[in-house]
Amino acid sequence: MEASTVSAGGRARTASAASAFGRAVLALSPLAWLTILFVVPLGFTLVYAFAHATYGGVQIGFTWTNFKQALSGFYLSIFLRTLRFAATGTLLCFVVATPLAYFIARKIKRWRGLFIVLLLIPFWTSFLIRTLAWETLLAPNGPIRDALNFLQLHHGLLNVLDTPTAVFIGIVYGYLPLMALPLYVAFERIPSELTEASSDLGSGRLGTFFRVTLPLARPGIAAGWLLTFVPMTGEYVIPALLGGDKGVLMGGLIADQYLTAQNFALGSAMAVLILAVLGAFVFVLIRATGGFKLVPQ
Amino acid sequence: MDPRDLEVVVTSGRRTSRRQFLGAAGAGAGALLLAACGSSSSSSNTTTKAAGSRTALAKGGTLNLWTWPAYYAPSNLKAFQARTGTHLNIATYDSNDTAFAKLNTAGGTSFDIVVPTSDFVPVMASHNLLAKLDHSRIPFRYIDPKLLGKVFDPHNEYSIPKDYGTIGVIYDPAVVKHPIAHWQDFLDAGYKPGITGKVELPDVPDETLGIALWAEGKDWNTDNLAELRHAADVMKAFAKNVKAFNEFDVSGVTSGAVVMAIVTQGTARLMMLQKKSLKFVIPEPQSELWVDNYCITANAPDVNQAYSFIYYMLQPAHQLKDCAYIGYPTALPDLQKKLPANVPLRSEIFISPSDFARLVPHVIHPAIQGEVENLYSQIQAAAA
Known part of the structure; x- marks a missing residue:
C-alpha cells in the first residue's frame, strides 16, 4: 500500500487513465484472489454448516442440527482433544524454539545468515517427504534403533513409531521454524541497551531474560504461537503417518466427514466451530500484544 | 514378458x-x-x-x-x-x-x-x-x-x-502360536501377551466393523444400527491391542514390530516375499470380495x-x-x-475356489454411512 502511494505521489501530475487503471488492477487483484479463494469457499462452508445433510450433498436450509451433533458427546471430546493437542504441540515448539532463536539472535554474530538458512532449508523439501523420513528413522528396525543399540542405550526393536511420542517429535520438527523465526526477529530487535541496563541495575542473566527480554519479545511470541497453534488444529498428516492413525483429531474427523461419511453439512459445522475458536484465540493474542506491535526501537 | x-x-x-x-x-x-x-x-x-x-x-x-x-x-x-x-x-x-x-x-x-x-x-x-x-x-x-x-x-x-481380491490375516506363527482359522481366533489372539499392542487393524471403517460381525457369523452388510454398534463395542474393547490402523505396513510386519495384521492377499504376498515364515489366511466364515x-x-x-x-x-x-x-x-x-x-x-x-465362495462384496448404505464413520472414529479414539 505504501509503495503505491509513493508512486502515485511522484507521478501524480502526469498520471494517465492507464496508470490509474494499473493501480486499480494492482489493488483489486489481491482482493479478487482473496474473494475467490477464501471468502467464497468460506461462504459455502457457512451455508453448508446450516444445511440439511444428504449423502454426498446438502439440501440448503437452516438448522442447528449439525452444530448440535458436532458438539455432542464423542465429537466434543475430539474437539477438546484437538485443542489440547495443538496447545501441547505449541508449548513444546515454544520451549525448543526459544533457546534456539535467542542463541541465533543474540549470541551468533558472524554466521547468523548461515543459521537462518539452516532453519529454512527444510522448507525446500515437501512436508510429506520430511514426515515420511521420520517414519523411516523411527521405524522399529530403523537407523535410530541401530544407533541406540550401538551405543548400548537400547536393546531390541524401537517402540516409538505409532505412539504419541512419535507424533510430537514430528510436530516439533515440522513446526519448529514457524515458531523460531518470529521469535528470532523479536529477540533480534530488542536493543542491547535495555538488557545492559537490566544487568547494570543488578539483574542476573536469567532475570534479565525472563523479566526484560521475554516480555519485550511478546509480539514475536504471539506470532509464533499463532503460526503453530492454528495449523496444528487442522493437523492430520503427522498423527496419521507417525501415530498409527490412532486417536482422532478434528482435521482427520472433518476430512472423514467430507470423504468417507459424505456428510458435508456436519464437516462444515465442525470447520466453522474450529474457525470460531481460532478467531477468539487470534483476538486474545491481538489484545495481549497491542496488535502485534513491534518493540519500541 | x-x-x-x-x-x-x-x-x-x-x-x-x-x-x-x-x-x-x-x-x-x-x-x-x-x-x-x-x-x-x-x-x-x-x-x-x-x-x-x-x-x-x-x-x-x-x-x-x-x-x-x-x-x-x-x-x-x-x-x-x-x-x-x-x-x-x-x-x-x-x-x-x-x-x-x-x-x-x-x-x-x-x-x-x-x-x-x-x-x-x-x-x-x-x-x-x-x-x-x-x-x-x-x-x-x-x-x-x-x-x-x-x-x-x-x-x-x-x-x-x-x-x-480379498482381505485376511497375516501373522507370524512363531509368535501367534494358535493357528488363525476363524475371525474369532484373530480377536482372541490379539489379547494374548506378546501379541497385544502388536496388531494392526484396517484403516477402512467397514472392514474394521466387519471383523466383529464376521466373528459372530453376522452379515457385514447389515444396516441394523444395533448390530453395528455392538460390533463397534467389540472393536473398541479390542482397540487397546492395536498398534496402528494401517493395511499396508509391510516393514512393520516383516520387522516383527507387528505380529498380526489385516491385509489384502496382494499385500500379504509382498510381506511373504520378504519374510517367508509369515502365514496368510482368509478366516472363516466370511470375508470381503x-x-x-x-x-x-x-x-x-x-x-x-x-x-x-x-x-x-x-x-x-x-x-x-x-x-x-x-x-x-x-x-x-x-x-x-x-x-x-x-x-x-x-x-x-x-x-482358491473354496475361499472365493465365502467372499461377500461390501454394500454401502448411504443412510447409515455417517454413523459407520462415527463408530469407526470411536474405535480409533479408543486405541489412543
Whole structure:
C-alpha cells in the first residue's frame, strides 16, 4: 500500500487513465484472489454448516442440527482433544524454539545468515517427504534403533513409531521454524541497551531474560504461537503417518466427514466451530500484544 | 514378458490407504506419468473405427484416466500409446471416497474412465456419474464369469471387472502360536501377551466393523444400527491391542514390530516375499470380495477412447502383464494356469475356489454411512 502511494505521489501530475487503471488492477487483484479463494469457499462452508445433510450433498436450509451433533458427546471430546493437542504441540515448539532463536539472535554474530538458512532449508523439501523420513528413522528396525543399540542405550526393536511420542517429535520438527523465526526477529530487535541496563541495575542473566527480554519479545511470541497453534488444529498428516492413525483429531474427523461419511453439512459445522475458536484465540493474542506491535526501537 | 512387469511393486495401487498414499503418491504417480509421457507423439483428434469391428482401437486423441496409482503394467501403457497414438492423461486417487467426491463436484470433471471398487459402483451410478455400457464393445470372452453379475452391478450395466481380491490375516506363527482359522481366533489372539499392542487393524471403517460381525457369523452388510454398534463395542474393547490402523505396513510386519495384521492377499504376498515364515489366511466364515472395475464416466469427453482402452487392457496378454505387475488376479478366465511360472510367489496372488465362495462384496448404505464413520472414529479414539 505504501509503495503505491509513493508512486502515485511522484507521478501524480502526469498520471494517465492507464496508470490509474494499473493501480486499480494492482489493488483489486489481491482482493479478487482473496474473494475467490477464501471468502467464497468460506461462504459455502457457512451455508453448508446450516444445511440439511444428504449423502454426498446438502439440501440448503437452516438448522442447528449439525452444530448440535458436532458438539455432542464423542465429537466434543475430539474437539477438546484437538485443542489440547495443538496447545501441547505449541508449548513444546515454544520451549525448543526459544533457546534456539535467542542463541541465533543474540549470541551468533558472524554466521547468523548461515543459521537462518539452516532453519529454512527444510522448507525446500515437501512436508510429506520430511514426515515420511521420520517414519523411516523411527521405524522399529530403523537407523535410530541401530544407533541406540550401538551405543548400548537400547536393546531390541524401537517402540516409538505409532505412539504419541512419535507424533510430537514430528510436530516439533515440522513446526519448529514457524515458531523460531518470529521469535528470532523479536529477540533480534530488542536493543542491547535495555538488557545492559537490566544487568547494570543488578539483574542476573536469567532475570534479565525472563523479566526484560521475554516480555519485550511478546509480539514475536504471539506470532509464533499463532503460526503453530492454528495449523496444528487442522493437523492430520503427522498423527496419521507417525501415530498409527490412532486417536482422532478434528482435521482427520472433518476430512472423514467430507470423504468417507459424505456428510458435508456436519464437516462444515465442525470447520466453522474450529474457525470460531481460532478467531477468539487470534483476538486474545491481538489484545495481549497491542496488535502485534513491534518493540519500541 | 517385459522384465519390468515382473518387478514386485512395493506400492501396489489398490488399497493404498490415504495414509499409504501420502507416501506412494509421489513415486507411483510419477512413474505412471513417465510411462504416459513415453510415447505421446500423436495428438490428432480423429477417432476412427476399423472397418467391420465396433471394438477396434481408437486412433490418436486423448484418454483421461482417473485411477489408483501404479495400477497398470508400465509396458501395457507404453504399448497402448505406441499402438494407438492416443495420449494418456493419468490422474490418481488414494481412495474411493476421493474418486467419488471429485466426480461428484458441481462443475463435474473430464475423465473418460474411473476405476472404482465394487461398493462404490452403485454409489456413483445412483449419482448419475457413470455411463451405461454398450456391451457389444466389451470383449466379455476375456472376463471370468464368476466376476460378472455381482450384487454391486447385477447386469454389469456400469462396470467391467479389472482385478479383484480379498482381505485376511497375516501373522507370524512363531509368535501367534494358535493357528488363525476363524475371525474369532484373530480377536482372541490379539489379547494374548506378546501379541497385544502388536496388531494392526484396517484403516477402512467397514472392514474394521466387519471383523466383529464376521466373528459372530453376522452379515457385514447389515444396516441394523444395533448390530453395528455392538460390533463397534467389540472393536473398541479390542482397540487397546492395536498398534496402528494401517493395511499396508509391510516393514512393520516383516520387522516383527507387528505380529498380526489385516491385509489384502496382494499385500500379504509382498510381506511373504520378504519374510517367508509369515502365514496368510482368509478366516472363516466370511470375508470381503472387492472388485475394482473399469467404468466410463457419465460426461466422458471421448467415449470411443474409453472403450478402446478397456478393449486393449482386457486382451489376455495385457491382463497377464497387469496381474504380474500389480500382484492381484485380473479378470481373465483361467488366469492361474496362464500366468508365467517365473512370477515370484505366484500362488499367493490367487484365491482358491473354496475361499472365493465365502467372499461377500461390501454394500454401502448411504443412510447409515455417517454413523459407520462415527463408530469407526470411536474405535480409533479408543486405541489412543
